[in-house]
Amino acid sequence: MKDIASKLINLFKQGYCTPQIARIARKLKEPSTTIHYNIKKLEREGKIVTYGAIFDYKKIGYGYCVYVFANLKPEKYDNPEEITAKIAKDPYVESIDICSGEHELVLKLRTRDVDEYYEWVKKSIKLYGFSKIISLTSLKQVKDGFVEVGN
Amino acid sequence: MKDIASKLINLFKQGYCTPQIARIARKLKEPSTTIHYNIKKLEREGKIVTYGAIFDYKKIGYGYCVYVFANLKPEKYDNPEEITAKIAKDPYVESIDICSGEHELVLKLRTRDVDEYYEWVKKSIKLYGFSKIISLTSLKQVKDGFVEVGN
DNA sequence: ATAAATAATTGAATATTATACAATTTATGG
DNA sequence: CCATAAATTGTATAATATTCAATTATTTAT
Numbered sequence: 001m002k003d004i005a006s007k008l009i010n011l012f013k014q015g016y017c018t019p020q021i022a023r024i025a026r027k028l029k030e031p032s033t034t035i036h037y038n039i040k041k042l043e044r045e046g047k048i049v050t051y052g053a054i055f056d057y058k059k060i061g062y063g064y065c066v067y068v069f070a071n072l073k074p075e076k077y078d079n080p081e082e083i084t085a086k087i088a089k090d091p092y093v094e095s096i097d098i099c100s101g102e103h104e105l106v107l108k109l110r111t112r113d114v115d116e117y118y119e120w121v122k123k124s125i126k127l128y129g130f131s132k133i134i135s136l137t138s139l140k141q142v143k144d145g146f147v148e149v150g151n
Numbered sequence: 152m153k154d155i156a157s158k159l160i161n162l163f164k165q166g167y168c169t170p171q172i173a174r175i176a177r178k179l180k181e182p183s184t185t186i187h188y189n190i191k192k193l194e195r196e197g198k199i200v201t202y203g204a205i206f207d208y209k210k211i212g213y214g215y216c217v218y219v220f221a222n223l224k225p226e227k228y229d230n231p232e233e234i235t236a237k238i239a240k241d242p243y244v245e246s247i248d249i250c251s252g253e254h255e256l257v258l259k260l261r262t263r264d265v266d267e268y269y270e271w272v273k274k275s276i277k278l279y280g281f282s283k284i285i286s287l288t289s290l291k292q293v294k295d296g297f298v299e300v301g302n
Numbered sequence: 303a304t305a306a307a308t309a310a311t312t313g314a315a316t317a318t319t320a321t322a323c324a325a326t327t328t329a330t331g332g
Numbered sequence: 333c334c335a336t337a338a339a340t341t342g343t344a345t346a347a348t349a350t351t352c353a354a355t356t357a358t359t360t361a362t
Binding site for chain 3: 002004018020021022023032033036040
């Protein structure tokens with residue numbers, strides 16, 4: 001056993017996918033060269049960042065999902081991007097938004113279970129310099145990345 | 152002008168992408184048939200739902216992003232899934248989670264601008280039967296779908 | 303512990319698809 | 333209205349996915 005599956009999942013989080021030009025051409029009833037040209041243009045313009053997979057996280061053993069609302073320590077207030085750049089490297093963090101309102105940061109986290117989440121919290125408070133965090137645990141993921149996820 | 156670009160963007164939200172088997176095979180130093188077999192297995196098991204694009208939403212004219220926390224009217228309390236199934240069809244809604252805690256629903260919304268968001272709010276309160284909503288506007292999207300988005 | 307059954311890996315052959323290129327058409331700015 | 337750039341398209345080619353049969357590894361039952 002080589003456990004290729006988990007390697008694939010990691011690759012598909014970062015990309016390693018590509019558009020199906022022929023299929024799109026059939027669907028839109030346009031020549032595949034036209035589709036090809038337009039896709040390359042979208043990529044060139046930076047409108048499309050990459051292509052990746054959409055997972056059923058429960059099935060791949062990452063069923064524990066939490067929204068984390070974090071506040072920074074006052075001394076870090078002036079430059080949130082310094083911290084978010086660091087958080088962005090965290091493999092458990094699916095998304096990061098710098099927001100207006102009560103909490104400066106909104107993170108979406110995916111871990112295997114509560115235990116792993118708890119470990120993350122302990123580590124992060126220290127590592128990222130949060131003054132306070134509030135969390136909201138997902139009981140059921142209905143839609144993700146514009147796709148309905150049937151659990 | 153046929154405006155193929157916007158059609159492509161819509162298709163890539165739902166899928167119309169596919170893994171790059173040859174590239175993955177080179178990367179992992181495994182035969183492409185082995186990679187192919189393992190990917191098909193992941194798909195068969197439902198672990199991979201589909202493949203799609205990751206966008207720079209600002210560049211495609213959907214730069215306004217809001218997290219919406221909604222509460223249901225008490226009479227809808229017992230069956231949130233009835234409403235979320237309906238919300239899932241909403242093209243402005245990127246993700247839906249049924250959560251524990253103060254708010255039953257967490258939505259991630261993407262609209263062109265504040266105006267479009269305001270129209271959505273007015274429509275949704277009525278249409279989806281929210282008793283109350285709180286929102287958090289994203290000022291900067293740092294990471295999305297496990298990918299760093301450089302604005 | 304061993305045989306039988308099932309699952310995973312692999313290479314060779316084929317079918318399908320993406321890409322490069324040149325030509326044509328369409329849009330744009332002075 | 334002309335000149336220039338951008339977009340569309342068909343043909344040819346290169347690259348890729350997929351099928352299939354065979355081999356190897358793993359699991360299950362006795």
